[in-house]
Amino acid sequence: MADWRYVAFLSYSHRDKRWADWLHRALETYRPPRHLLGRLSETASSQGRLRPIFRDRDELAASADLGERIERALSEAAALIVLCSPAAARSRWTNQEIATFKRIHPDRPILAAIIAGEPYASNMEGRGNEECFPEALRFELDSDGTLSDRRAEPIAADFREQGDGRRLGKLKLIAGLLNVGLDDLVQRDNARRTRRLALVAAASAIGMVGTSALALYAFDQRNEAREQRAEADGLIEYMLTDLRSELEPVGRLDVLDGVGHRAMQYYAKQSLADLTDTELGRRARATQLVAEVQNLRGDNEAAFPAFQQSARTTAAILERRPNDPEALFNHSQSEFWVGYLAWQTGRMDAAQRHFSNYRDLAEKLVAMEPANDEFRAELGHANTNLGVLSLERGENPEATEFFRQAELVWRRLGGDAPDGPPELAHSLAQAIAWQSDARRKEGELAAALDLREAERRIYERLLARSDDSGARESLLVNSLSLARMEFDLGNIARGREAAREAYRLGDDLRRRDPTNALWKAFSARAGIVMAEGHLLANNPADAATANSAALQTCRELVRGDPGVREWRDDCLAMALAQQALIDLSRGDRAQAQLFAEQFRRDFTPLAESANSSVLVAAGLVSMVDGRAPLDWHAIGSYPDARLSAMADREGASFSKTGAYPIAQLLRF
Secondary structure (H helix, E strand, O other), X not given: OOOOOEOEEEEOOHHHHHHHHHHHHHHHXXXXXXXXXXXXXXXXXXXXXXXXXXXXXXXXXXXXXXXXXXXXXXXXXXXXXXXXXXXXXXXXXXXXXXHHHXXXXXXXXXXXXXXXXXXXXXXXXXXXXXXXXXHHXXXXXXXXOOEXXXXXXXXXXXXXXXXXXXXXXXXXXXHHHHOOOHHHHHXXXXXXXXXXXXXXOXXXXXXXXXXXXXXXXXXOOOOHHHHHHHHHHHHHHHHHOXXXXXXXXXXXXXXXXXXXXXXXXHHHOOOHXXXXXXXXXXXXXXXXXXXXXXXXXXXXXXXXXXXXXXXXXXXXXXXXXXXXXXXXXXXXXXXXXXXXXXXXXXXXXXXXXXXXXXXXXXXXXXXXXXXXXXXXXXXXXXXXXHHHHHHHOOOHHHHHHHHHHHHHHHHHOOOOOOOOOHHHHHXXXXXHHHHHHHHHHOOOHHXXXXXXXHHHHHHHHHHHHOOOHHHHHHHHHHHHHHHHHHHHOOOHHHHHHHHXXXXXXXHHHHHHOOOOHHHHHHHHHHHHHHHHHHHHOOXXXXXXXXXXXXXXXXXXXXXXXXXXXXXXXXXXXXXXXXXXXXXXXXXXHHHHHHHHHHHHHHHOOOOOOOOHHHHHHHHHHHHHHOOOOXXXXXXXXXXXXXXXXXXXXXXXXXXXXXXXXXXHHOOO
């Protein structure tokens, strides 16, 4: 156990109480990365927080001496944080606390948090009243414990607007308390990395991260180059920590995009030859963020070259520093994103290559630092990615094993803890969701449904804690899957209830950010499933309303980027076929024929790799226009309850899956 009781002692003037209240709360509620908690006391480690931080000065004796309780707290503190302002510089108590801490702990850190005034202004003619450093902070102690005339250079975070600002200032203090670089703090946000891959394929995952270096405040080096580097550090850290945490719950892509472009504009002014490897890595991460936003907006034409540029940069850095964890980590992010876009556009061989590289890099990171939870999480994400590819190739046992390995990672990291980090709970839920998909492809619908229910309970628990768009996004996809499986089992009422929930969530997300193409696609798919529920309940008018809106959205998405398979196959194909079915059920055979012809023009002849949505749509269209049905022998035993029901209706020999109520869908 550490030989101290408090993570830090917060020293301040009572004139600055409002700042002290804010900083005390900000530090104690911050959750450091789990692998860094070992540097705290057992008490702090068990709480997962930077606590306790001592700040109570109400019991100071009305004398020149510090109160007994204050002196004891100073002796039991691992660090001293001084809230620096002109009021603090004039405070006898603040000065005495600093001097006492220096005498008791000459080897322990003292961190200055500048909130007003100017450091060393007492040395500037006519500006003495601006001094913000107490005398005991400005000078070192002699061996006898008295103040000397030797100037001290404390490590400081400048919370003023013209300095670091609150966000970066807070992170600098935390880095000082943990004796780490900002890289170690920012990497905790890496759990978003696989969200796109998993969600688009009807589970969900989380991914993307950025890192930056710690710049210590040197008061006598206020040159332009330092200020520019500090601006870049502050911008990137703000963008990848506080700004992301503030914007993700409400889904504000426009602001993230704007900040990313500001970072890129800064780097565009710099000569690449003058940038260090750390600065080049930071530039690559800024590029990744800009490209991610472009991808979310459906602009892969712009996103792909940006991800490639980032990958070239991180690969070059890794070649120079092959055993550096930061270089390995940064290049692993590039491998993921390039692989993700390859997967999204149907280039499976390229996706396999990049995702395999991603896992190899994750394994190297874990081998270097086995206790690093962030690196272990990388391995969990990498297993999920490879599991998705195996599932799409029909290699269900291999996929299931990948997903189980990922689940083990998330459980070991605490993903099932009721009050654990939300990103770990998300990742655990998605590992369960993917196993559900694998069981469903094996025709085990009841088991798949149970797994989806378990996944849903995790999202509901997260939403009970906070209104987070990520949890809503995941719950939407979960509701879609539940509706699909309930329909497949013949449970129309329960399926419609789940479809209504998905539709409501999709509408809510689209209002939060109308530019988010991913949310548009989810909302459209919810509309299609909602319309299917109306048809099964013999309500074609409501089905037409829901499906026509979904069809319009699907067309917009495909026009924006025809290369995204999911928008064509799971969105446009089904919407066209279902619209033809709706019109036929309403007695408008001519209009139904028009939609059937549109489908056949765009989706036939069917490719061998056509997914279940396209095959189901083709089967429905063949029943609408009376042309030749699907070649059931060529399709084989595809594990889809709707295909099974259609094959049975046609008298074809096909493996029985579920109990889809095909007769209630085809009432004409």
